[in-house]
Amino acid sequence: MASEFLVRIPLERIAVLIGPKGSTKKKIEDLTETKLMVDSNSGDVIIIVEEEELEDPISLWKARDMVKAIGRGFSPQKAYQINNSSYGFDLLHLRDFVGPSTNALREVRSRLIGQKGKTRNIIEQTSGSYISVFGNTVGIISEQRVLQIVREGIIKLINGSKHSTVYKFLEERIRNLKGDKDKLWVGLENEEDMVDITDLDELERLIFDDEEQEES
Secondary structure, three states: EEEEEEEEEHHHHHHHHHHHHHHHHHHHHHOOOEEEEEEEEEEEEEEEEHHHHHOHHHHHHHHHHHHHHHOOOOOHHHHHHHHOEEEEEEEEEEEHHOOOOOOHHHHHHHHOOOHHHHHHHHHHHOOOOOOEEEOOOEEEEEEEHHHHHHHHHHHHHHOOEEEEHHHHHHHHHHHHOOOOOOOOOOOOOOOOOOOOOOOHHHHHHHOOOOOOHOOO
């Protein structure tokens, strides 16, 4: 018996999902024992699994999360980490927090990225996670045991907490979890730095998706 799951990703990420000569698509299929049917015109990705041949019962969900992660800005190499049973994926929709305002969306994304990516980098280094701010979403790939902590820290930033407060929250929670007494982050000179809109690398991560290209 076959099971199917539909994921829709932005059209601009289809080529990344497929990869050179289909290499990324094949890698996901091999890792998860699934079949990906990709519609390059709509962004629809159908994930198919033959349950009687499946060794890992959660492979369908791993494949789903890998596809979602690549669709929301992660590189394939980072998305492959989701296949590790100790890793997980989470996706926050910023409009759920800031509403329809374009200015509010731009501001909160700037807070999450920081000048030249400093805020995002500190969160990643402190937690050992990967963060992608793409369109109106924030994706997280991390160890399962710290995933909820990172999610809480990002939500605090979205809701207006100071950067230094969030860094200390992450440091203390993760240090307690891991029993690590070493300091896990170094503060910025200006913790409220916003992303420089002239930085082309960051502009690429701040793409405003059209509603029809946003993940359903």
